[in-house]
Amino acid sequence: MSASSEPLLVLYNLSILGINISITSAVIVIWSAALIVFLLSFFAVFQAKVVPGKLQSIIEVIYEFFDSQTNELFGEQKNRWLPFVLALFCFILICNLLGMVPGVYPITANINVTAALAIAVFLAYHLAGILSSGFGKYFKSFIPKDVPLWALPLLIIIEILSQLARPFSLAIRLFANMTAGHLITLTILSLIIIYHNIWIAGFPFLGRIAIGLFEIFVAFVQAYVFAYLAALYIGLAIQEH
Amino acid sequence: MFLMDSWGKDIGDSLTLGFEIVLPTLLGALLGYLLDRYFGTWPIIMIMGLFLGAALGFFMVVYKFVLGSDNKEKR
Numbered sequence: 176m177s178a179s180s181e182p183l184l185v186l187y188n189l190s191i192l193g194i195n196i197s198i199t200s201a202v203i204v205i206w207s208a209a210l211i212v213f214l215l216s217f218f219a220v221f222q223a224k225v226v227p228g229k230l231q232s233i234i235e236v237i238y239e240f241f242d243s244q245t246n247e248l249f250g251e252q253k254n255r256w257l258p259f260v261l262a263l264f265c266f267i268l269i270c271n272l273l274g275m276v277p278g279v280y281p282i283t284a285n286i287n288v289t290a291a292l293a294i295a296v297f298l299a300y301h302l303a304g305i306l307s308s309g310f311g312k313y314f315k316s317f318i319p320k321d322v323p324l325w326a327l328p329l330l331i332i333i334e335i336l337s338q339l340a341r342p343f344s345l346a347i348r349l350f351a352n353m354t355a356g357h358l359i360t361l362t363i364l365s366l367i368i369i370y371h372n373i374w375i376a377g378f379p380f381l382g383r384i385a386i387g388l389f390e391i392f393v394a395f396v397q398a399y400v401f402a403y404l405a406a407l408y409i410g411l412a413i414q415e416h
Numbered sequence: 417m418f419l420m421d422s423w424g425k426d427i428g429d430s431l432t433l434g435f436e437i438v439l440p441t442l443l444g445a446l447l448g449y450l451l452d453r454y455f456g457t458w459p460i461i462m463i464m465g466l467f468l469g470a471a472l473g474f475f476m477v478v479y480k481f482v483l484g485s486d487n488k489e490k491r
Contacts (some may be wrong), residue, residue: 248424272490333476336440400431407428 248410271394304412444469
């Protein structure tokens with residue numbers, strides 16, 4: 176349920192070249208989330224009908240929503256980058272929702288997972304810029320024009336820090352929001368143990384239901400914000416450079 | 417419909433704004449801490465790095481959001 180109450184279980188010890196890549200409960204949840212996204216997408220488009228069923232309708236709504244949002248951003252390169260953004264949204268959403276199931280390790284409340292996703296976005300939008308305008312031209316565009324020579328080192332440092340701030344903000348935002356939800360849940364439920372009174376126990380119980388519903392909303396919002404910012408950064412890399 | 421030139425980029429910038437102050441501050445402190453460990457002067461350079469990083473963070477925000485928008489209007 177919570178990041179602190181759900182320990183990370185090591186199921187199989189594995190190490191390659193001194194790097195620990197053990198199969199943990201978090202890894203199992205990540206694989207499960209990826210499998211769920213794959214199966215949902217597969218069954219939604221497998222034997223797709225003109226009059227869509229429930230699953231096909233849900234996937235079509237998500238697709239059309241992101242399609243309309245990123246139409247101007249991606250332009251002609253929509254077919255290349257829209258699947259990446261959609262996959263990000265679906266994967267993060269499933270991860271967030273899985274984290275609310277009691278006993279399942281909440282992986283988006285783990286900074287390593289959100290950092291890995293942010294690094295993937297960081298690499299993706301630089302790749303988008305390089306593919307769009309070429310290696311030299313893309314990185315040359317980071318150096319501002321008509322700037323005195325003495326100010327150039329400072330502006331280059333600012334540009335590098337600004338580029339680093341993007342994945343940093345993506346990783347911290349998702350991690351902090353999901354961790355906060357789990358910690359609030361833990362705090363509210365702890366009140367039952369602290370007060371040890373049957374008359375007071377009902378209030379944390381009702382509070383838990385309210386927070387649970389709010390957490391479902393947060394799961395959707397955070398998945399959307401992450402995917403939206405990924406799309407924005409890719410779009411900017413394509414258009415500005 | 418998402419409008420690229422108007423609020424889309426502004427929202428993206430706003431969501432990253434806070435981190436653009438925090439990141440240089442943390443990096444400044446980290447760099448100072450590493451230099452302190454090397455020279456054995458803890459915590460003098462770390463404190464200096466912290467303040468310099470924070471100053472750079474504020475300058476970054478002013479440069480990007482105040483001077484940047486001013487230049488845009490002039491154009």
